[in-house]
Amino acid sequence: MKRVITYGTFDLLHYGHINLLRRAKELGDYLIVGLSTDEFNWNEKKKKCYFTYEQRKQLLESVRYVDLVIPECAWDQKRKDVHEYHVDTFVMGDDWKGQFDFLEEEGAEVVYLPRTPEISTTRIKKDLNK
Ligand code: C2G
Numbered sequence: 001m002k003r004v005i006t007y008g009t010f011d012l013l014h015y016g017h018i019n020l021l022r023r024a025k026e027l028g029d030y031l032i033v034g035l036s037t038d039e040f041n042w043n044e045k046k047k048k049c050y051f052t053y054e055q056r057k058q059l060l061e062s063v064r065y066v067d068l069v070i071p072e073c074a075w076d077q078k079r080k081d082v083h084e085y086h087v088d089t090f091v092m093g094d095d096w097k098g099q100f101d102f103l104e105e106e107g108a109e110v111v112y113l114p115r116t117p118e119i120s121t122t123r124i125k126k127d128l129n130k
Contacts (some may be wrong), residue, residue: 002028005081005108006091007072009036011049012124013059016116023113024091025065032085033060034072044075050125082106 006024010017025031035057041047049056057069081087082103090103094112103110
């Protein structure tokens with residue numbers, strides 16, 4: 001059983017997120033998503049989510065590629081998560097390229113996947129405000 005983990009806010013879930021989750025799942029058999037909590041988003045990413053953590057969790061849990069959703073409360077929980085969840089592969093979009101290579105020290109393969117161009121939560125909000 002190959003276990004994969006990825007992290008994110010996943011607000012206004014869109015096809016770019018789904019493309020990431022699908023490709024992440026293709027790298028193993030079990031996909032864990034570390035979902036940024038509302039506090040983490042606001043305090044660490046200055047992101048004000050449209051959907052609450054519980055709503056974003058419910059959406060992610062309904063995606064066929066996702067097997068488990070856990071809270072992401074801090075930047076530095078990844079090292080612990082890799083061991084606690086017996087993770088083989090860590091995946092992020094390539095906007096994060098190089099930021100998490102240290103997880104290889106914990107024995108995890110680190111993979112950065114190309115982002116889906118054009119779509120983003122920021123773009124959706126901007127277009128809807130026109
Ligand atoms: N993503 C993508 N293509 C897009 C938009 C997003 O592949 N058009 C990917 C991102 O690269 C990321 C994931 O989808 O891997 C989730 O994106 P966000 O919710 O924006 O996550 P982010 O705010 O980057 O949080 O500790 C890591 C952070 O929690 C990542």
